[in-house]
Amino acid sequence: MTDQSQQLESITQREYKAGFVTDIEAESLPPGLSEDVIREISRIKGEPEFMLEWRLKAYRHWLTMDTPEWAHVHYPEIDYQQISYYSAPKKKDDGPKSLDEVDPELLRTYEKLGVPLDERARLAGVAVDAVFDSVSVASTFQDKLAEEGIIFMPISQAVKEHPELVEKYLGSVVPYKDNYYAALNSAVFSDGSFVYIPKGVRCPMELSTYFRINAANTGQFERTLIIADDDAYVSYLEGCTAPMRDENQLHAAVVELVALDRAEIKYSTVQNWYPGDENGKGGIYNFVTKRAACRGESSKVSWTQVETGSAITWKYPSVVLQGDNSIGEFYSVAVTNNMQQADTGTKMIHLGKNTSSTIISKGISAGRSQNAYRGLVRVGPNAENARNYTECDSLLMGDKCGAHTFPYIEVKNPTAKVEHEASTSKISEDQLFYCKQRGLDAEDAVSMIVNGFCKQVIRELPMEFAVEAQNLLGLSLEGSVG
Amino acid sequence: MLEIKNLHASVEGKEILRGINMTVNPGEVHAIMGPNGAGKSTLSNVLAGRDGYEVTQGEVIYKGENLLELEPEERAQRGVFLAFQYPVEIPGVSNIYLLKAALNAVRKYQGLDEVDAIDFLNLVRDRMKLVKMDEQFLHRNVNEGFSGGEKKRNEILQMAVLEPALAILDETDSGLDIDALRVVAEGVSALRAEDRSIVMITHYQRLLDHIVPDFVHVLSEGKIVKSGDKELAKELEKSGYSWVHDAPEGQTA
Ligand SMILES: Nc1ncnc2c1ncn2[C@@H]1O[C@H](COP(=O)(O)OP(=O)(O)OP(=O)(O)O)[C@@H](O)[C@H]1O
Ligand SMILES: [Mg+2]
Numbered sequence: 001m002t003d004q005s006q007q008l009e010s011i012t013q014r015e016y017k018a019g020f021v022t023d024i025e026a027e028s029l030p031p032g033l034s035e036d037v038i039r040e041i042s043r044i045k046g047e048p049e050f051m052l053e054w055r056l057k058a059y060r061h062w063l064t065m066d067t068p069e070w071a072h073v074h075y076p077e078i079d080y081q082q083i084s085y086y087s088a089p090k091k092k093d094d095g096p097k098s099l100d101e102v103d104p105e106l107l108r109t110y111e112k113l114g115v116p117l118d119e120r121a122r123l124a125g126v127a128v129d130a131v132f133d134s135v136s137v138a139s140t141f142q143d144k145l146a147e148e149g150i151i152f153m154p155i156s157q158a159v160k161e162h163p164e165l166v167e168k169y170l171g172s173v174v175p176y177k178d179n180y181y182a183a184l185n186s187a188v189f190s191d192g193s194f195v196y197i198p199k200g201v202r203c204p205m206e207l208s209t210y211f212r213i214n215a216a217n218t219g220q221f222e223r224t225l226i227i228a229d230d231d232a233y234v235s236y237l238e239g240c241t242a243p244m245r246d247e248n249q250l251h252a253a254v255v256e257l258v259a260l261d262r263a264e265i266k267y268s269t270v271q272n273w274y275p276g277d278e279n280g281k282g283g284i285y286n287f288v289t290k291r292a293a294c295r296g297e298s299s300k301v302s303w304t305q306v307e308t309g310s311a312i313t314w315k316y317p318s319v320v321l322q323g324d325n326s327i328g329e330f331y332s333v334a335v336t337n338n339m340q341q342a343d344t345g346t347k348m349i350h351l352g353k354n355t356s357s358t359i360i361s362k363g364i365s366a367g368r369s370q371n372a373y374r375g376l377v378r379v380g381p382n383a384e385n386a387r388n389y390t391e392c393d394s395l396l397m398g399d400k401c402g403a404h405t406f407p408y409i410e411v412k413n414p415t416a417k418v419e420h421e422a423s424t425s426k427i428s429e430d431q432l433f434y435c436k437q438r439g440l441d442a443e444d445a446v447s448m449i450v451n452g453f454c455k456q457v458i459r460e461l462p463m464e465f466a467v468e469a470q471n472l473l474g475l476s477l478e479g480s481v482g
Numbered sequence: 483m484l485e486i487k488n489l490h491a492s493v494e495g496k497e498i499l500r501g502i503n504m505t506v507n508p509g510e511v512h513a514i515m516g517p518n519g520a521g522k523s524t525l526s527n528v529l530a531g532r533d534g535y536e537v538t539q540g541e542v543i544y545k546g547e548n549l550l551e552l553e554p555e556e557r558a559q560r561g562v563f564l565a566f567q568y569p570v571e572i573p574g575v576s577n578i579y580l581l582k583a584a585l586n587a588v589r590k591y592q593g594l595d596e597v598d599a600i601d602f603l604n605l606v607r608d609r610m611k612l613v614k615m616d617e618q619f620l621h622r623n624v625n626e627g628f629s630g631g632e633k634k635r636n637e638i639l640q641m642a643v644l645e646p647a648l649a650i651l652d653e654t655d656s657g658l659d660i661d662a663l664r665v666v667a668e669g670v671s672a673l674r675a676e677d678r679s680i681v682m683i684t685h686y687q688r689l690l691d692h693i694v695p696d697f698v699h700v701l702s703e704g705k706i707v708k709s710g711d712k713e714l715a716k717e718l719e720k721s722g723y724s725w726v727h728d729a730p731e732g733q734t735a
Contacts, residue, residue, distance in 0.1 A: 433533065434566065434569070434572070437558050437563075439558040439591070439644075440583055442555075451574070451575070
């Protein structure tokens with residue numbers, strides 16, 4: 001090993017800045033899962049009957065299912081009876097009406113995380129829904145958005161205030177039978193965001209949700225549903241962090257997007273869950289089902305994700321291209337360091353005519369981590385003139401990590417054009433030396449080179465978050481290069 | 483400025499530099515010539531602090547400090563600049579981004595604030611004129627897809643922006659056409675200054691027609707075998723390197 005890589009290895013152990021715990025009184029359900037627990041969750045949330053029925057159906061189905069084992073990740077079996085399915089900061093009544101009612105300790109927590117909830121302190125163009133463990137604790141700009149007819153609220157609130165929309169769309173993209181974690185989520189989901197953009201409305205600001213896991217031994221079961229009606233547009237961003245704990249914690253989310261005629265949804269994720277320590281102790285299991293339906297003609301959905309955290313990431317934000325001329329995009333950066341494992345990618349399902357999809361995936365592996373891209377491009381028999389372009393690049397830092405690519409292509413229509421490009425490279429000593437010779441220290445040099453590698457993806461992020469993502473990439477990779 | 487004393491260095495156990503002595507004073511321009519494989523690039527890499535070279539004997543004093551103890555970036559921040567024989571491509575990183583990061587790194591060491599965006603742009607535009615580079619190169623990725631000649635110009639642009647105290651130019655003239663050679667040479671000449679020393683590694687006399695050196699050294703098999711003034715380069719051009727081999731070791735400048 002050269003001096004340079006030794007030196008770089010010594011700065012591998014980044015500090016996880018979001019690792020603090022908020023000391024707040026919480027109401028939690030005791031660990032364990034049963035129909036009674038589900039009834040209790042539904043009761044606490046004051047849900048209408050249809051919601052409880054749906055949860056129970058999902059739960060009964062989940063009981064018949066097995067844990068998926070096809071992903072390139074390894075972890076001890078999860079004991080679902082050891083997890084608490086509901087934890088919420090204690091509060092007076094039914095959810096925050098205004099920021100004045102939010103516990104100042106919570107406001108401080110979000111401020112520390114760089115997400116001030118005070119509307120005056122916010123970036124003017126961003127509305128935030130803040131989810132703390134199982135509940136939404138604050139949601140900004142609701143009134144202003146309502147003036148445009150936009151609904152942006154915690155899904156638990158939408159279940160009560162807009163049951164007709166929830167009943168119509170919930171599970172319409174990801175049915176509860178879809179997979180093991182989706183079924184579990186459907187049974188016990190806690191909170192998440194609900195967005196409805198009415199016909200012809202361009203949402204005037206970025207909408208964002210900030211997920212925070214705080215309580216120990218709790219699972220977070222986020223459920224997000226976004227509907228863009230005809231000719232509507234919305235850009236939505238989610239961020240995630242959790243305290244440093246020695247135990248693994250489960251985050252099993254389901255996100256559904258529905259784009260109707262000529263609607264466009266841009267969904268960006270900056271995922272920085274606690275990744276565990278350098279020996280792989282602790283960290284979040286991030287098992288997520290994200291899927292969009294381009295239901296209307298000429299509709300468009302873009303997924304952009306920067307995944308730096310979590311002990312294990314298992315997620316494949318996908319697009320079902322039902323409408324003719326619809327477009328699906330997936331831009332991804334997945335960074336793994338130390339003992340992290342990521343198995344991530346996308347599915348592009350072409351059903352309508354003249355549909356097109358683009359997949360740009362950048363995997364960066366350091367330490368002893370494992371990073372896999374898994375992608376499916378399926379072109380159905382009626383999808384005339386479908387187009388797909390896939391580019392899949394891996395960057396290795398050091399020689400103890402792994403990068404894997406599993407592209408699946410199924411084409412049932414001869415007019416389809418599907419292109420796939422892949423590359424694997426290493427950060428070269430030459431590049432590092434060149435940057436250092438120009439005065440940059442090792443950390444800045446690595447960060448610059450990695451950001452260059454990810455540029456195609458980073459530039460898809462909304463401005464304000466691109467900077468955050470760039471910094472995060474640098475931090476996650478203060479890492480081994482060989 | 484720079485004092486190299488009995489410098490020995492090896493790569494993978496093989497001794498490449500075998501007792502280099504050289505003194506460079508502020509404002510001087512030194513040319514180093516010598517056959518392929520003589521150790522010219524090795525010398526510049528050792529001075530810049532590249533990994534993989536083991537200094538087995540000797541020392542290098544730069545502005546009163548032991549240069550060999552410093553990290554490459556510390557040397558750069560203190561004003562040691564190496565124009566690479568083979569400039570490196572960095573995909574996805576724009577030229578202007580690297581330039582700015584580099585300038586700010588140097589400024590930080592000097593205790594200055596980060597450069598103001600407008601000032602920076604003005605500075606870069608001004609320096610681009612020096613090497614007659616088009617502005618589009620600022621927004622292209624560092625050296626990616628640059629022609630050989632464009633890469634070399636880009637190195638000199640970086641030098642012009644960073645204003646180093648000691649510039650080591652490793653075959654900056656190789657791969658340049660006649661016009662480009664003149665442009666680059668004029669650029670470098672314009673950067674000659676009282677308080678700046680330049681060490682140029684070259685194979686060709688023609689560069690030295692444009693940038694007249696104060697001293698010329700011949701490096702062969704890891705040693706400086708002859709030193710002289712610009713006339714030495716002319717003789718080399720005529721007679722090749724073979725005649726210096728048997729000559730007694732030249733006086734170091
Ligand atoms: N990393 C390395 N591994 C093995 N040998 C090396 C390495 N670097 C340099 N050398 C050897 O050291 C000797 C000197 O190389 P160097 O690049 O310094 O020569 P040079 O004088 O710059 O030649 P040129 O005029 O061709 O650029 C050569 O024989 C070269 O093969
Ligand atoms: Mg050389």
